[in-house]
Amino acid sequence: MAVESTLELGNNDERMKSDENLLISERSAVEDDDTTKGKVIESVEMTFKDIEIRSWNEQLTIRAFVVSVVLGVMFSFIVMKLSLTTGIIPSLNVAAGLLGFFFVKTWTKVLEQCGMLKHPFTRQENTVIQTCVVATSGIAFSGGFGSYLFGMSDVVASQTSDSDSPTRYMNIKNPSLGWIIGFLFVVSFIGLCSVVPLRKIMIIDFKLIYPSGTATAHLINSFHTSKGAKLAKQQVKALGKFFSFSFLWSFFQWFFVSDESECGFQNFPTFGLKAKENMFYFDFSTMYVGVGMICPYIINVSLLFGMILSWGIMWPLIEKKEGHWFEAGLKPGSFHGIQGYRVFTAIAIILGDGLYNFVKVLGNTGVGLYGQLKAKKSDTVLPVATNGENQENVQATSFDDQRRKQMFIKDQIPTWLAVGGYLAIAAIATVTLPHIFHPLEWYYVVIIYIFAPALAFCNAYGCGLTDWSLASTYGKLAIFVIGAWAGKSQGGVLAGLAACGVMMNIVSTASDLMSDFKTGYLTLASPRSMFVSQVIGTAMGCVIAPCVFWVFYSAFPNLGQQDSEYPAPYATVYRNLAILGVEGFGALPKNCLNICYGLFAAAIFINVVRDTVPKKWGRFIPIPMAIAIPFYIQQPFAIDMCVGSLILFIWEKRNKAKADAFGPAVASGLICGEGLWSVPKSVLALTKVNPPICMRFFARGANLKVDDFLKTLSR
Template identity: 70%
Template sequence: MEDSYRAEGREEIQNGREDWRSSSAAAVDSMNLSVERIFESQVVPAWKSQLTFRAFCVSFVLSVLFCFIVMKLNLTTGIIPSLNVSAGLLGFFFIKMWTKALGRAGLLRLPFTRQENTVIQTCVVASSGIAFSGGFGSYLFGMSQRIAQQSDKQNANEVKDPSLLWMIGFLFVVSFLGLFAVVPLRKIMIIDFKLTYPSGTATAHLINSFHTPEGAKLAKKQVRTLGKFFSFSFLWGFFQWFYTAGDGCGFLNFPSLGLKAFEHRFYFDFSTTYVGVGMICPYIVNISLLLGGILSWGFLWPLIENKKGDWYPADIPLSSMHSLQGYKVFIAIAVILGDGLYNFFKVLGRTLSGLYHQLQHHNSLPVANGSSSSKSKEVSFDDQRRTQIFLKDRIPNWFAVAGYVIIAAISIITLPHMFPQLKWYYILVIYLFAPTLGFCNAYGCGLTDWSLASTYGKLAIFVIGAWAGAAHGGVIAGLAACGVMMNIVSTASDLTQDFKTGYLTLASPRSMFVSQVIGTAMGCVISPSVFWLFYKAFKDLGVPGSEYPVPYATVYRGMAALGTEGFSSLPKHCLELCYGFFAAAIVINIIKDAVPKRWGRFIPLPMAMAIPFYIGSYFAIDMCIGSLILFVWEKVNKANADAFGPAVASGLICGDGIWTLPSSILALAGVKPPICMKFLSRATNAKVDGFLQP
């Protein structure tokens, strides 16, 4: 499955997503034999045998690693690339080391299979995915007093500050419901409708290829490449730390394009993380980010800043939502909503159309017992084999229904105690509609590879927030409802992706379900713990301009305030600008879909353009440099770039991401870097020299 772009730009990044499967996966496709003919001599282990102790040990270690990576990205810009390749690759590597060591000692009892590899990948991505759906960079942290004081002074008393215990409890209550919601639909989605789930299919091809002799050799080379760049990225993060003794110090604040450009958030900050992200994200995403930064920080914000004293008071703090900050946040919200609603109705339309088409042509689809009608298409050996295994280990529907009802009842009872503003009947209404919405998201994801989890969450903010009203805690109610809805629809589509991956690797649906449940349980503990470490270690977490500005916490808080208070919270003329940018996002999407695909791929993505509106273009420059590296590499040696590009990118991301663990521990221990490296203009430097001279 592809939890890949777990970010507020996820749908749009997937929209421009390029299928860059590694050459090892392509090698399997190019063989004359069918995939299952290659593995025909291998016995498929029973579903319980696929759930090994070593698999979950490796999954736990990788989950901690990936949770740090996802959390760092979530708290900086919200753009998170695909980590599926890294999860599958590192899982394969660690288990191979494990089995080789046991084999030499004569203690190996179970060989490493592609089904076990699928279990690891599923567990790791499910666990690290909670770092996104848990809302640590959006709705959950948006409830905090730190964000409320900056962006929502009118509702400054309506807060719920983070606490490790209630965050873990909240995630355990809401994160499992979506799993039970789609279990009864697994056969319809995978066997009857034969939905493609491009990400799940690509992941399955990757895992299948690892377990061929040629793929295993390439995988070892890819792991070595990942290790080299992991080491470089980690050591580079360690080196940079020495120069960050104060605010605004270090390479992160290097005015590489000049001091004036630096003031407008245009600079390269030497982040290996976002160079790696840029190598994974499609070119159009990176270009869209840069265009959005140029449009906002290069033209729009300087023009609005010139209206200081006219459109907004000149004497209020820059962080106030009634100053320039308000325009940044609400115009970004307008673009996000315009793009999100367009894509919601587009995917919903395609979902309903596809569903109608599937039902109309039901007789041409394989039936469960393996027989076929006169109108049925001939079923290949691969499909026969996969269908047989997939239908062998059934998950009883009564189990799924009972699990859904029990967890829903627990949620309805416990959530109002966590969030008194979120009444029990709000939750009941959400849970009555959740199975339908979860099905729509899972079905649409199967057709288009888009998960609209964040869009459903935004709808919950406005519906529940408006229902509760500003006088009855609508802001907190809307944000909490967003968390409930996002977790349901996100896990529903993720599990169905896993079922597709398991179908193509002959992993049992039961092992997929259990692996997803265990991974989700891991994530419900690991992700809040990692966030708590960030929260305690970095006192300026969530402050604009800091190392971790958490931009989407402010955006989600702004949405909640807008949903409960209406347009009264907007600064002067902001509403007209919001209307314009909302319409522009829709028009750009219409044009992009209307023109021929060869031209449409050059039209920027509105959601990606909106991301730098609030935080600046520095990370977009990093990502464009990553794109440039990959582009040159592909021109020089495309086969090599296709095979090792994802490994290089993953190494850069993982190394810098895991450096946050020791840096957080150093911050908690009170260990400060020894050097502050700052950059001053010539005039300022002369003043400093004059002041320091005796």
Template identity: 80%
Template sequence: MALENSHELENGDGTTKSDQNFLEKEAEEADDEANKGKEIESVEMIFRDTVVPSWKGQLTVRAFVVSAILGVVFSFIVMKLNLTTGIIPSLNVAAGLLGFFFVKTWTKVLEQCGLLKHPFTRQENTVIQTCVVATSGIAFSGGFGSYLFGMSDTIAAQSSDANSPTRDMNIKNPSLSWMIGFLFIVSFIGLCSVVPLRKIMIIDFKLTYPSGTATAHLINSFHTPQGAKLAKKQVTALGKFFSFSFLWSFFQWFFVSEDDCGFENFPTFGLKAYQNMFYFDFSTMYVGVGMICPHLINISLLLGTILSWGIMWPLIEKKEGDWYEAGLTSSNFHGIQGYRVFTAIALILGDGLYNFLKVLGNTSIALYKQLKNKESSRTILPVGPDGKATSEDLATSFDDKCRKQVFLKDRIPTWLAVGGYVAIAAIATTTLPQIFEQLEWYYVLVIYVFAPALAFCNAYGCGLTDWSLASTYGKLAIFVIGAWAGKSQGGVLAGLAACGVMMNIVSTASDLMQDFKTGYMTLASPRSMFVSQVIGTAMGCVIAPCVFWIFYQAFPDMGVQGSEYPAPYALVYRNLAILGVEGFGSLPKHCLSLCYGFFAAAILINGARDTVPKKWARFIPIPMAIAIPFYIQKPFAIDMCLGSLILFIWEKRNEKEAKAFGPAVASGLICGEGLWSVPKSILALVKVNPPICMKFLSKGMNVKVDDFISTLSR
């Protein structure tokens, strides 16, 4: 039941008269049923005496101050993950939990001083979570670890076209000015593309959006009396492990004055295993990431590490001089690096194509069924065996009515969304060719013509599966625009820029719909969700490039394979663009055959996962996760499997405690090491280096070093 008029008079507490009357009436009806002996477990019944602020009342100064602080911290975390492995876990839990902690502490201090004017509500908590995730999300969708950094000379020098005569026209090195301008142009249009569809997605189709729903349950639980107590305990656990992670990272820093020094190069399983990327590098961040990621992801990563560094690369290295020219550097794509990167690309493309077609098919079928059975699917209320509504049904009905009332009240005008899309598209069509000369205006126009349909597909598919295929749509743009432009006309750079345009549109579209779902379940106004997303995106367009620039200036070897921050996906995206304009002719011997095999294997593995019974499917690895260790020279799979093992044992010992505190502990481990990146970068900028190099040598090498030192001392 919707209110058509959104301009009603407000009560002094910020709610409209119709809101208040509606909630009171529904609560009275629910009370009547409860008094008849039926227990009703309704979320909104718990909050029925809590005032829902107006949409403007949910957008507080303190919310955006806290969001800005957390946005900076989370941007450093995402950026570090971007530039090391490219695996970004969901930070929604940490954002919601830390937002609750900061504002709750703030309001408690003001309350004791008698200065508190507005209590902290779950709607305000939702605004903070939305704003923080939008801000840090730009650090990922902005392409600093993928397409955007892939344009640089650093990545081009390691790519398969390193010696190409057209390389110079396909290079654009990072600069704060054009990066910020580019992000402001492309990051907002996705918000306009799906706003008119919010009612269809959330209410008519009842899409679940699992991440948005889980975040809503978390925020709702925080603000109940019992939930507040649990949240305080979770924050305490997060604080303890945050401190441990930060201090441990600080301690490790003293021992890495040179490359290959420190605890992160500890040969846990022996020197031979160390040479083949099998060792624990004492990274608390990746232990935490492993606790958040599903067990199957971590096992798939370990399987990929064993398959590549344990079996394939040692065997292919023995073919040096036969399959590829001897004496090539490890980063040369005509040598071993070509096999590493392009077999990984084949797995990624196979997995991406399969899931794209799968989600597209499921989306089309589900959409057809929902449109065909639209009228018959409108059931009023399920009934129990006796023909009467159960208490659970009544609770659900009450919750749905309350949520629909708020969700449909504060309408976002369709003309605003459509007009905003057209205006931004016109600006982008004019200005993007000024930033990237190789990107013609009609390339941009074509992208914006087709983008709304793809944004809808991604948002709908994400609602069904919680799987965003933004990177897949980005890769599609790389191939289409790159091939259209051609190699001699700067097709590599044009493809990478087109990837950024497309990826930002479809990514922000699905993110916004997730936030709408969270707002729907916490009674946060869609207008406040939209405004907080816009403000968070604007902050991210400034914060993310600045954070990237700090890393870029502090670590001169950033992007170099084998360095501390190799940005592995940047190299993958650039080579995808090269593949799109050049074809397969430049690959080393038998590399193409291996690529075909792994591409087919990815499709077959996914097919097996979808056809075998679920009890067996959960043991079949994920091709995308298998591919990541193929070209990343970091032992993160061991760290993540350790995190997964810790959580597994914890769940066996006390499943309830593990579910309650596992995400908080993991978030603390991630945030602690992630925040250490800030002082570490500052120290590097001011040329303060660690004082000690702790290195591990074999017995024979140690004897040689001792002999050499003794000759110097004579």
């Protein structure tokens, strides 16, 4: 699952920390360091040696896809809500694995008691469910509903720096269910074909780790042991308990929000009214408390630091320059005023951080690839020790490796199918995309598809080394290249955003698929079943995600507005990136460019320091990408996430083992509960049912005036 820059932080840079905490047993001996020498490592596959492994087509069961559809819809609502609010999307792999295991295990137990069970639930089937669910809900992110795709709309364009441009309407494409579904079907599958021929090289020959895929595999393996199944049952119980609490709490809060933006618990002035004006308050969002429990501490601290730097220091100082740095009396949200500083300074930090990590990961990829090609051959085996001290480790490792290689190579995916599929989809896209986006000429699409396989390989390889996906960085690169090539007068903004979508989907799905292959390799799931489940999950997502988005779009007329419940902040950022690509820096307010230069350099400098100082100190240095997020998002989510971190920190101090085992499940329950409340809330909004009460907070003096006014009305 990969994401906007924020998601890369939450899901790729330590994103599977929570999954790894759940690994209660079975460790594969794939490392030879000081911590494993002299210890007997239990063979994972020896535990499952008496369990029959069904053929690849038998791993694709009807019950697996029924459960995948249900969970896919549920997680699509969660991801969509997060995309349209802050863009911070944590890993939902724990919840997907737990709920998939629970639903099918319950299903099989009922059938077994009725004497109707034909096939038991296996870890291969569990892997198919996990892959399908993540692929389905992943489209809710990579589809760009909170970023590039919605950034094409008139709603977002009216709030950006080209709102008064005479060529504005050439650069607008308003959402419509038909063209969105068609666009996703055209661009979402080609990435799957781009790296399939390299699966053996990446997984077996290069032995890339893919930390997320490896952690997910260990999680699934542990579920299917007696001890793991018992713990999974307890984790599901904890998830269900906090899911219910979160859902009911969200329902209770709904009664107090009326139709006013300042109503409800989410506007509670926790630290005072003045602090609330500068976004420092706790809004009682259980979803973001849960997100904070999953994200690493440094991300939440970085968010808080960014919030203090921007809303606590920079914006109050710049607001005092009204009339000097920007015109006085501008309408709220004008990009010639304070909003321009908020967005473009954030973009400067995002670009600085993105450029640094792009060069860093690409460099590591090149060095690593050169070393492996030089030092290894395709038939190289893992070096094994022969001394008596480690003989049992060697036997366990060798058995696991041999068993996994045997199953991974057994069911081949024909290379001709992948190459033919890539060429066929590329040809269809070259013809259809210019009809969907008129400024996107056919030769732009051809150029993208010529370079895409190489970029997809780089992203998949880099993700295998570091678990860091640069999908959004490649997308931003496409925005600048294609947008500048087209030119603003020829619809360059729209062309750049469309190109971003094409590129992001290719490189993102490529790394996701290779990570799934790693999961399948470690759970003995057939590569064919992995590929087919990814294709089916992607197809489901191409329908489910647009329908979910359309529910939000229809239920909330102010969707995308700066001060609304769903402001879609990244849509504004992506559109302004496209404007910068075709216009240059002419759209920036006075002195904004100098501030941007400073923050761009600061982002690179902070990253350099993080990577050069000793690790024990580097882990305390904030992450620039996370610092940038609060700059332009007018919500107190950083406070919520820090509350989540505080809860987890105290829990770990009191009982670390229990916190490690149940923390991710509790966090997932909090996220899923509030996220799923979006469904009935949207239905109520569509049926014009409004909350009956508006709970607002006033200063003492203002409250007395309100009381006096109400008394005059009652006379």
